[in-house]
Amino acid sequence: xxxxxxxxxxxxxxxLFSLSACQSPSPSxxxxxETHAPSQTPSPTAQMPSAGYPQETPSRTLTxxxxxxxxxxxxxxxxxxxxxxxLFQSTLLRRNADLKIVNDLxxxxxxxxxxxxxxxxxxxxxxxxxxxxxxxxxxxxxxNQAAKSAGLTDLSMLDQAIAVDEDTVELRLxxxxxxxxxxLITLGIVPEHAYGEGYGRNPIGxxxxxxxxxxxxxxxxxxxxxxxxGEKPQFDRVVFLFTSEDAGFAAAKAGQVHVVSVPQALGxxxxxxxxxxxxxxxxxxxxMFPFVPDMGEKTEKGYPIGNNVTADLAIRRAINYAIDRxxxxxxxxxxxxxxxxxxxxxxxxxxPESAIRDNDPRTAQRILREGGWQDTxxxxxxxxxxxxxxxxxxxxxxxxxxxxxxxAVADMVRPIGIQIELRGASWDEIxxxxxxxxxxxxxxxxxxxEMYNLYHSSMRGxxxxxxxxxxxxxxxxxxxxxxxxxxxxxxxVYWRAAxxxxxxxxxxxxxxxxxxxxxxxxxxxxxxxCLDVGKQQIQPHGHGWPITFNITEWRWICQ
Amino acid sequence: MNLEVSRSSTLWCRVGLARQKVFDRRRQTLFLxxxxxxxxxxxxxxxAQAAVANQTNLSQRNQAPSWAHPFGTDWLGRDMLxxxxxGLSLSLRVGFLAALFSSLIGLVIGLTAATLxxxxxxxxxxxxxxxxxxxxxxxxxxxxxxxxxxLNGVVISVALTHWPSLARVIRAEVYQVRSADYVxxxxxxxxxxxWIARHHILPHLxxxxxxxxxxLFPHAILHEAGITFIGIGLSxxxxxxxxxxxxxxxxxxxxxWWLAVLPGMAxxxxxxxxxxxxENVRALLDPRTAQE
Numbered sequence: 148x149x150x151x152x153x154x155x156x157x158x159x160x161x162x163l164f165s166l167s168a169c170q171s172p173s174p175s176x177x178x179x180x181e182t183h184a185p186s187q188t189p190s191p192t193a194q195m196p197s198a199g200y201p202q203e204t205p206s207r208t209l210t211x212x213x214x215x216x217x218x219x220x221x222x223x224x225x226x227x228x229x230x231x232x233x234l235f236q237s238t239l240l241r242r243n244a245d246l247k248i249v250n251d252l253x254x255x256x257x258x259x260x261x262x263x264x265x266x267x268x269x270x271x272x273x274x275x276x277x278x279x280x281x282x283x284x285x286x287x288x289x290x291n292q293a294a295k296s297a298g299l300t301d302l303s304m305l306d307q308a309i310a311v312d313e314d315t316v317e318l319r320l321x322x323x324x325x326x327x328x329x330x331l332i333t334l335g336i337v338p339e340h341a342y343g344e345g346y347g348r349n350p351i352g353x354x355x356x357x358x359x360x361x362x363x364x365x366x367x368x369x370x371x372x373x374x375x376x377g378e379k380p381q382f383d384r385v386v387f388l389f390t391s392e393d394a395g396f397a398a399a400k401a402g403q404v405h406v407v408s409v410p411q412a413l414g415x416x417x418x419x420x421x422x423x424x425x426x427x428x429x430x431x432x433x434x435m436f437p438f439v440p441d442m443g444e445k446t447e448k449g450y451p452i453g454n455n456v457t458a459d460l461a462i463r464r465a466i467n468y469a470i471d472r473x474x475x476x477x478x479x480x481x482x483x484x485x486x487x488x489x490x491x492x493x494x495x496x497x498x499p500e501s502a503i504r505d506n507d508p509r510t511a512q513r514i515l516r517e518g519g520w521q522d523t524x525x526x527x528x529x530x531x532x533x534x535x536x537x538x539x540x541x542x543x544x545x546x547x548x549x550x551x552x553x554x555a556v557a558d559m560v561r562p563i564g565i566q567i568e569l570r571g572a573s574w575d576e577i578x579x580x581x582x583x584x585x586x587x588x589x590x591x592x593x594x595x596x597e598m599y600n601l602y603h604s605s606m607r608g609x610x611x612x613x614x615x616x617x618x619x620x621x622x623x624x625x626x627x628x629x630x631x632x633x634x635x636x637x638x639x640v641y642w643r644a645a646x647x648x649x650x651x652x653x654x655x656x657x658x659x660x661x662x663x664x665x666x667x668x669x670x671x672x673x674x675x676x677c678l679d680v681g682k683q684q685i686q687p688h689g690h691g692w693p694i695t696f697n698i699t700e701w702r703w704i705c706q
Numbered sequence: 707m708n709l710e711v712s713r714s715s716t717l718w719c720r721v722g723l724a725r726q727k728v729f730d731r732r733r734q735t736l737f738l739x740x741x742x743x744x745x746x747x748x749x750x751x752x753x754a755q756a757a758v759a760n761q762t763n764l765s766q767r768n769q770a771p772s773w774a775h776p777f778g779t780d781w782l783g784r785d786m787l788x789x790x791x792x793g794l795s796l797s798l799r800v801g802f803l804a805a806l807f808s809s810l811i812g813l814v815i816g817l818t819a820a821t822l823x824x825x826x827x828x829x830x831x832x833x834x835x836x837x838x839x840x841x842x843x844x845x846x847x848x849x850x851x852x853x854x855x856x857l858n859g860v861v862i863s864v865a866l867t868h869w870p871s872l873a874r875v876i877r878a879e880v881y882q883v884r885s886a887d888y889v890x891x892x893x894x895x896x897x898x899x900x901w902i903a904r905h906h907i908l909p910h911l912x913x914x915x916x917x918x919x920x921x922l923f924p925h926a927i928l929h930e931a932g933i934t935f936i937g938i939g940l941s942x943x944x945x946x947x948x949x950x951x952x953x954x955x956x957x958x959x960x961x962x963w964w965l966a967v968l969p970g971m972a973x974x975x976x977x978x979x980x981x982x983x984x985e986n987v988r989a990l991l992d993p994r995t996a997q998e
Contacts, residue, residue: 478764553943570941
């Protein structure tokens with residue numbers, strides 16, 4: 148087993164070499180005369196030709212090692228692209244680099260007065276990659292299918308989708324939902340005629356690229372969809388390599404990839420011919436605390452609920468005040484991030500006043516003292532009656548950043564008399580532990596529904612959402628008002644109030660301190676100096692390929 | 707790994723023979739004593755360091771080896787010397803427990819098979835063959851999973867996979883002793899097989915057992931490092947030597963060589979020392995080489 152990383156390093160260049168060897172004069176590449184002359188550029192892989200020599204037809208291949216393999220396949224109705232940019236499919240709407248909502252397949256949409264019916268007009272000139280036209284029937288089919296399969300794309304609010312005519316579709320909801328527009332942004336449309344078992348492995352869609360080959364666990368090759376209605380992508384072939392973090396970095400060092408995503412800890416390195424590109428994100432990390440005491444209750448699956456120590460408000464609040472978030476950003480993330488105080492910092496629905504002055508052990512100690520915690524036996528760990536201020540923090544063992552955050556936080560709260568034991572576990576194990584132990588989770592979405600799911604009492608114990616069984620009637624009320632608001636804008640005030648309403652209610656530190664949010668990550672990429680990846684948006688949690696949201700705008704800028 | 711170690715052992719043995727004047731028995735004994743004290747020191751001191759070894763210091767990250775941190779620090783500012791120390795101590799404890807259990811299993815099975823003979827012997831011999839024919843690492847991984855992971859999982863899996871070769875040696879030894887005249891006579895005098903096993907055969911097996919135990923030790927440590935390296939058993943923040951090495955792999959391409967090289971060397975030295983120790987004990991106990 149020890150040899151495997153080495154083997155990967157040896158095998159990778161061979162794969163890359165054979166790949167680039169296969170591609171040189173590509174018959175599918177358009178002749179230079181057809182493309183817009185000024186931006187005509189030689190191949191990134193064909194680095195040899197020098198000025199003065201006739202160049203062969205350029206094959207513009209891009210090699211990316213940005214992770215994001217979807218092991219369950221590329222079926223949007225099952226959750227592919229749930230954070231946006233599905234690549235193979237296109238969506239009704241999309242968010243641009245400034246996160247503004249713009250049309251994609253849709254020409255416009257209207258919402259009925261009772262906010263139960265969304266009517267969307269779609270373009271009539273769109274074809275799938277197999278040449279068949281995309282109609283309102285496909286849209287309706289996609290929405291109904293996604294609601295039926297109840298995958299990771301939450302469409303539980305959808306009653307029914309109906310194609311009114313060739314290019315109009317009606318989406319009927321069970322209850323008014325202000326966040327429904329996010330479904331229009333993230334759900335890629337699948338063709339009714341080509342959908343069936345195995346679609347995820349062989350996706351046909353109307354997105355800018357189509358899948359050519361997928362070697363699971365190794366690479367995925369895509370080529371432009373000839374029928375794509377938007378701006379034609381400049382690259383004839385894109386190869387996604389699925390490597391471990393260190394192999395991806397080594398490949399970039401060897402000049403074999405054009406874009407590589409690296410853990411923040413590697414962001415301070417330098418690579419010849421590449422520049423570091425930190426992209427802000429709302430991908431966050433925080434500690435979820437079980438909110439209820441251990442009363443011996445169990446979930447339906449038989450997992451224990453509750454933790455007596457973290458159920459104490461003083462403990463949760465004190466931890467929030469004691470943590471030095473800036474030190475976590477500098478020390479663990481090498482500066483590629485920002486302190487986080489809530490689940491959605493720095494986006495329009497963030498309540499800035501929910502932020503606190505942290506790295507304040509004195510306040511933390513005062514809170515604990517007032518909460519009745521004292522070190523009666525002098526062992527450095529506080530007690531309250533028979534209870535010791537000691538609990539377990541579980542982190543996913545495979546994630547080095549979360550492990551580092553957990554270790555650093557445990558060290559930061561030890562001086563105030565709280566002992567955090569750490570436990571690294573697989574996701575399967577975490578599922579059994581997450582209702583009775585603190586867990587280092589990560590979230591972050593452009594969709595406010597996530598906030599609702601994390602904190603609404605109706606989501607207690609549902610999937611991975613409100614695993615700590617948090618419940619507060621007033622917070623529920625704000626979340627319901629936000630969800631039922633007529634528009635996204637009108638909902639903002641309620642989303643903010645749920646975080647902290649300035650009158651004593653909220654799920655952030657000043658209120659119930661249900662979580663201790665730690666940091667917002669910056670996603671760190673190394674990008675070839677010859678590649679312009681355009682303006683990047685604030686990225687969501689890192690499933691899929693968020694950097695490719697504007698892949699059609701990417702340009703090769705070297706001669 | 708089995709083959710490699712035994713091959714290198716033979717090599718060392720030859721080197722030992724060539725230098726018999728230098729490595730006489732007294733020096734060997736002296737060496738053993740010093741070595742044992744050293745190990746005990748590592749074990750006792752290392753386990754006391756476990757909490758300190760995990761202490762992060764975000765202002766002193768990724769420092770190259772210096773006087774303050776002879777093994778350097780890692781990406782969280784943890785002192786690598788303390789982590790290595792603590793990791794070796796964990797490895798030694800796991801290795802000792804696993805080797806002890808494993809050799810006890812080997813002893814019992816070897817003794818039972820040869821003493822009872824017949825169908826029982828055939829059955830155990832078959833089991834020994836089965837275990838020897840399966841790839842070590844695969845069985846280790848499976849057993850570590852089945853036994854629930856954690857430190858116990860590692861100990862159990864290593865213990866349950868390392869007994870067959872010793873069992874085979876002991877079985878052969880028992881067969882040899884059993885055919886001796888005094889044992890035959892004892893049987894004719896009506897002693898039961900178990901009485902003969904305890905009073906005539908077992909005393910002959912102690913040297914084999916002891917050597918087997920010591921030689922199993924480096925195997926057990928390496929395998930403990932192996933399965934913690936691939937992430938089975940312990941939480942990744944626990945300073946086991948395999949985990950330290952696995953983590954350092956991620957940082958090799960960044961040029962932080964001390965994260966892998968120094969703990970790796972420490973593991974190598976420790977394993978090699980035990981290997982030499984085993985060989986020396988074997989040479990001392992073997993009547994053919996004891997006088998050399």
